[in-house]
Amino acid sequence: MNAHPSEWEETPRLLPRVERDLPADRHQLHKERLMTRIHEELAASPGPHATAATRPAARHNPFLRRMVLVPLTAGVLAGALATGLFVFGGTEDTGTGGGPGTSAAGPVLTTRLGTADPEGAARLLDTVSLAAAEAPATPVGDGQYVYIESKTSAISVRHVHGTTSLASSPLHRRQTWQSRDGKDGWLIEPGTTGPEGMTLAGTDEHGDEPEPTLNAPSYDYLTALPTDPDVLLAKIYEETKGTGNGPDQEAFTTIGDLLIESYPPAELTAALYKAAAKIPGVVAVDDAVDAAGRHGVAVARLEEATGERTEWIFDRKTHVFLGERTVQAARDPHGVVPRGTVVSTSAVLTRSVVDGVKQLPGAAG
Amino acid sequence: MTTDVRTRVRDGDPAAFAELFDAYARAVYNHAFRLTADWSVAEDVMSATFLEAWRLRDRVDPEGGSLRPWLLGIATNIARNHCRGNRRYRAAVAAGAQAGTAALEVPDHAELVAGRVDDRRRLAAVLAALARLRRPEREVLTLCLWEGLEYTEAAEALGIPVGTVRSRLSRARTRLRKLADAETEPEGRRRQTEGDRTNAVRPAQEGIR
Known part of the structure; x- marks a missing residue:
């Protein structure tokens, strides 16, 4: 009755297990990332080996955040890998081409880098904060859902037989629904979900x-x-302590994530901008373009460790948030991504309150 | 020896984590694939698992055997957060099947299993079987059958009682039996031809358990 599954008569055809190695360069890449994180944390902590008591609590599940909630980082990266690799592999290795449902990887986008102005950030953030405070926002009622539609794309780094190349996921639509309490939700995103989406x-x-x-x-x-911007910023630093590439960058990233795919009340949005103005290293950028091709001014921060600059793009006149992109603004320390490459880009197209998952604004019901 | 590794992991010794990564990255990667049916997601899960292991290092019991079950447990939790619904898992399996079983392999690494028809067929059979299970059953079966964990190890890895492991496995077995009955497939006879290929498929054995 209690035989181990390896002894069941139902399992022999599933054994022995078929396994695969990661290619050596991918193994090495992930190992280096792990070791970099470990050494950074150890460098930041008082002793040579931080004890459990002094180590800050990190976020609950970094993977969840990147995979499901933040289209701009690893989520899209994974999606790009899933689609891109199929296509590339098809042509290079087997000659069979992409099967139905696979989307082609697009060319890598490059951009003109706007000029950064360290002095201008405070004034620009003050302006967008005022605009946000005055923007009408419908409260989310009981049983209602926040619907957010965005357009997004990101590059992925590919390693094939020792050579490294870049590919970009096609610019695609991402639709999310989330209930007020966050317990229910739906996602439709080509490359990540099927056409029906996933819960x-x-x-x-x-x-x-x-x-x-x-x-x-x-x-x-x-x-x-x-x-209160000061209280809010302190909370952001506290809760993200020990994660990401340094506390300032992580605070900036956290606020950016909230801007792109959540539905903060107007007072909170205004407070987030005021809080961002207090983060060291935040600059104003005179021109940036979102994933929908809309130009605007940007608030940005350069991540020293990667040479990437993340830009929050605002309409030049209305100061409404348009979208966010990350560009390779300085040298890539790994020497892979050329300067001026658009690492990821997105545009918020709709942010609205609806009555159920898979419902679109304006639809009856 | 293993007690020593546990102590070093608890103390946050970077070299101990480098060793853990080299020893178990492959096992975690393949385990994550069985739970997500997607190689690129499995790679992300693998990477996140070791970062999470670093974060959770003080929870390691100083006494005990290999840390492999612990890492597999972390990977299971992370994969679960990605693959929240069975629907998602089935979709991934169906997408792989639709594009042909060759698509189950990431072509970048094709040298490893490329062209081995039996391996591809078996991998497809594994995913098809796993797709019929509920997620908790799938997790337990994956740990015990392919990762070879004992009931107690699986229970510890998932933080659930041993009795729960048993009951999930029992349900999994019932479902697998129904699946096998429904198929009455003639391919079971092919097994004899696979024995000599197995070693060629695995260029490197994973670390000591």
């Missing part, structure tokens, strides 16, 4: 609901956040 609802193994956090907020969670 974002569900409990974890222990039957617990995932708790909303700064990096995975629900509307209810956002409405409970402090709107």
